[in-house]
Structure formats: C-alpha cells, structure tokens
Amino acid sequence: MRAIRIDRFGSPEVLDLVEDRRPLPGPGEVLVRTVATGINPVDDKTREGAIGEGTPPLPLTLGWDLAGVVVDGGTSQLRAGDRVFAMSHQLDTARGTWADLVALPAEAVALAPRTVSLVEAATLPLPGLTALQTLDWLAVSAGERLLVAGAAGAVGGLALQIARARGVAVDALVSRDGQAAFVREHGAGLVSTDPAAFGGRRYDAVFDTFGAFVTEAVADGGRYASIATQAGPVPDLSARGVRTTVHQVREDGAGLAELARLVDEGALRPRVHATYGLHRIGEAHERFREGGLTGKIVVTF
Ligand SMILES: NC(=O)c1ccc[n+]([C@@H]2O[C@H](COP(=O)([O-])OP(=O)(O)OC[C@H]3O[C@@H](n4cnc5c(N)ncnc54)[C@H](OP(=O)(O)O)[C@@H]3O)[C@@H](O)[C@H]2O)c1
Structure with a gap:
C-alpha cells in the first residue's frame, strides 16, 4: 500500500x-x-x-x-x-x-x-474535534456571549458554527476584511480585524485559535481557552476569577458522531x-x- x-x-x-x-x-x-x-x-x-x-x-x-x-x-x-x-x-x-x-x-x-x-x-476530524472539545471545556450555553479569535480559520469556523447551533451569541476576530462575509454568513454578530474592538470584559468565554490573548475581552469570572500551543500559556487571570486553559485535542469517536449529526442536521458546513x-x-x-x-x-x- x-x-x-x-x-x-x-x-x-x-x-x-x-x-x-x-x-x-x-x-x-x-x-x-x-x-x-x-x-x-x-x-x-x-x-x-x-x-x-x-x-x-x-x-x-x-x-x-x-x-x-x-x-x-x-x-x-x-x-x-x-x-x-x-x-x-x-x-x-x-x-x-x-x-x-x-x-x-x-x-x-x-x-x-x-x-x-x-x-x-x-x-x-482534527479541526472539528478541537472545536467541539474546547467549546465543551468553555461550557458556553444558550444566551451566553462568546468571542472566537481566528473565526474564519479551520477550527474557528467550526467553533463558530457549533456555538451558533447551541444558541450562543458569537462575535468574531478575523485577520482580514475578506473573511468578514464568511463569519457573518455563519451567524457572527460583531466582526472586526481589530482586537481592541472586543474590550470591555463583556464575553462569558473566549475561544482563541492563534494566541491573540485578548484578555480584556473576557468578563470577570469567565473562561478563556487557547489552542495555540506554540504561543505558550494563557496569562494568569485567576485574580479576576477567569479560568484558563490551553486545550490539547484527543481522539474521540463520540465527538465525531456529534459532528456528523450536526452536519446531517445542516448546522455544520x-x-x-x-x-x-x-x-x-x-x-x-x-x-x-x-x-x-x-x-x-x-x-x-
Ligand atoms: N492544541 C490543539 O490540540 C490544536 C488542535 C488543532 C489546531 N491547533 C492549532 O491551532 C491553530 C489554528 O488551527 P487551524 O487549523 O484553525 O488553522 P487555520 O485554518 O490556519 O486558522 C487560523 C486562523 O487564524 C487567523 N489568524 C492568524 N493570525 C491572526 C491575527 N493576528 N489576527 C486575526 N486572525 C489571525 C488566520 O487568518 P489567515 O488565514 O489570514 O492567516 C486563520 O483564519 C494552529 O496553530 C494549530 O496548530 C491546536
């Protein structure tokens, strides 16, 4: 072979x-x-x-x-x-x-x-499981606000769609204006290339796919997950009651079955x-x- x-x-x-x-x-x-x-x-x-x-x-x-x-x-x-x-x-x-x-x-x-x-x-598989497992760690639920940094990327684009399917309000930090149409089409609210647009500590959770470390976005008591292993750990936000992690993807057939279900229901493209x-x-x-x-x-x- x-x-x-x-x-x-x-x-x-x-x-x-x-x-x-x-x-x-x-x-x-x-x-x-x-x-x-x-x-x-x-x-x-x-x-x-x-x-x-x-x-x-x-x-x-x-x-x-x-x-x-x-x-x-x-x-x-x-x-x-x-x-x-x-x-x-x-x-x-x-x-x-x-x-x-x-x-x-x-x-x-x-x-x-x-x-x-x-x-x-x-x-x-790899981008989808990373999106799913990290969202599960962030435990964002319907009605909460999530910021996805790198929302037009492979992981970010799937995280945006899965979070929207769960009834979460999602805003998107993207790298280029050309990516705005994609994230808007998939239900992002506020979309910007400027990290400063997401200040004010108003997000229940932040999903960071490239090491943006937009820590001023997350609310006190919120959750902040990065998947950018090469960028190092998320700054310590424990003084503000913010839980942080750098998520590492793991093999997960049950997660794949969940992704397949979302695709077949039309929630994930x-x-x-x-x-x-x-x-x-x-x-x-x-x-x-x-x-x-x-x-x-x-x-x-
Ligand atoms: N820890 C884990 O288990 C795990 C699992 C999967 C992936 N990862 C890592 O996660 C990262 C993302 O993976 P991916 O497959 O989603 O990659 P990707 O498809 O390249 O997506 C990354 C996205 O981030 C955007 N981006 C990069 N720098 C930016 C900046 N300064 N401002 C705004 N947006 C920016 C990129 O925009 P452009 O297209 O314009 O560059 C792209 O849309 C990679 O480093 C990968 O190795 C880690």
Whole structure:
C-alpha cells in the first residue's frame, strides 16, 4: 500500500510517496481504506521539524485526519463497507493517516456524515474535534456571549458554527476584511480585524485559535481557552476569577458522531478550498503554506 512518509525534516520536498506494509489491526482496532485526508497546521510543523520534543522517531507516516471505508471492523459495531471518518493522534501514536490502509482503535472512528462526500468529511476530524472539545471545556450555553479569535480559520469556523447551533451569541476576530462575509454568513454578530474592538470584559468565554490573548475581552469570572500551543500559556487571570486553559485535542469517536449529526442536521458546513491527488502531496503542502484559504486542502487517495 502507498503511504506519505518523511525520513528527514524540511520543506515539502521531503514528503515521499512510498510502498509500505499493509497494517494488521490489533485487538479492538478497525482497518480503514482511506479515501481522503486533510492537511492541518500540525502536519506542516511536523514535516518542518518545528514540533521538536514529542515528535515520534523518523521515518514517520504523517497525517491526523481520514475519511474512508471500513475494510475490517474487528470486534466493533462497524462493518466492512461502512463510510467512516477518524482522527489519529499521530504525534502520540506515530500512526499517520496518509496511507491507503490505516488501523485505528474503534473508539477513534465514527460513521461519516450521510449528507456530504468523504472529501468533505475529511475536512472535519482534527479541526472539528478541537472545536467541539474546547467549546465543551468553555461550557458556553444558550444566551451566553462568546468571542472566537481566528473565526474564519479551520477550527474557528467550526467553533463558530457549533456555538451558533447551541444558541450562543458569537462575535468574531478575523485577520482580514475578506473573511468578514464568511463569519457573518455563519451567524457572527460583531466582526472586526481589530482586537481592541472586543474590550470591555463583556464575553462569558473566549475561544482563541492563534494566541491573540485578548484578555480584556473576557468578563470577570469567565473562561478563556487557547489552542495555540506554540504561543505558550494563557496569562494568569485567576485574580479576576477567569479560568484558563490551553486545550490539547484527543481522539474521540463520540465527538465525531456529534459532528456528523450536526452536519446531517445542516448546522455544520464543511469547507473545501481545493483537492489534490496523493501524487501531488508536495503541491498541496505548498498551497497550504501560502495561506489565504477559504477551506481545507484535501488530498484524495
Ligand atoms: N492544541 C490543539 O490540540 C490544536 C488542535 C488543532 C489546531 N491547533 C492549532 O491551532 C491553530 C489554528 O488551527 P487551524 O487549523 O484553525 O488553522 P487555520 O485554518 O490556519 O486558522 C487560523 C486562523 O487564524 C487567523 N489568524 C492568524 N493570525 C491572526 C491575527 N493576528 N489576527 C486575526 N486572525 C489571525 C488566520 O487568518 P489567515 O488565514 O489570514 O492567516 C486563520 O483564519 C494552529 O496553530 C494549530 O496548530 C491546536
């Protein structure tokens, strides 16, 4: 089977399309044939060597996300032929999804949304689980006010939509005026490129996707979650009674099932910027690095 591996760190040129051994699913695992996968910032950082400590030893198959078809459901409820999607915590397990066949714990896999293609489903696992798990930590409920910093990005765009589906009032900090239409269309109220527009400590919760640290936005007694690990911890706001965290995503089949439900109910819309065949993986990475995207870069098998 084919896999995308690196045996050294560097530019997209280090990405190699290789022949690899077919994985043998262990107890409790499911074997999936990959149809599509997405490129996430962590893949780019891993390839470059920017993760540092915590990167599994080389050579390494990259990739966190997949959408595909079950080949062997093992002892799980899943059956051969089921359409599924999954997130593999590739840095923890060295189990990359950029391969024709991937064996994963059944608990990390869920039935894909019925109403979208597997290409669209492949945009969801890592960004969607990050959005869902962080919103759950923030515990924002209907009628509360949430600020999403980076609301037009992959994680931010899904967080905005999930929060709106939960009846939360969402404002949006974006990087460019061109992103305003997208976030307004998905129900954002106040939209600005200026962090100062969100002062006054009036938000019950802040979801920070890029290390904006807009701490003057959060109300006393509120919650502030960042996912920007590389930006370091959120400043200590305990004197104001604000709880803070830097959330780390985890494998979560139940979370994926929740994302699938939201998609099928029309509350969550996947976004594909462009699709590349596996043999164009280098080009796909170059496009990802250029930025200015309106959705995910998807790679098809
Ligand atoms: N901790 C975890 O478990 C976890 C999980 C997933 C992701 N992450 C991290 O979270 C970050 C976001 O991931 P993602 O997939 O959502 O990336 P993304 O799609 O690139 O989204 C980031 C968004 O933030 C915007 N942004 C960046 N700098 C900004 C600024 N100064 N002002 C306003 N907006 C700004 C970007 O705008 P432009 O497009 O204009 O740059 C983009 O819309 C990445 O660093 C990723 O590694 C962490």
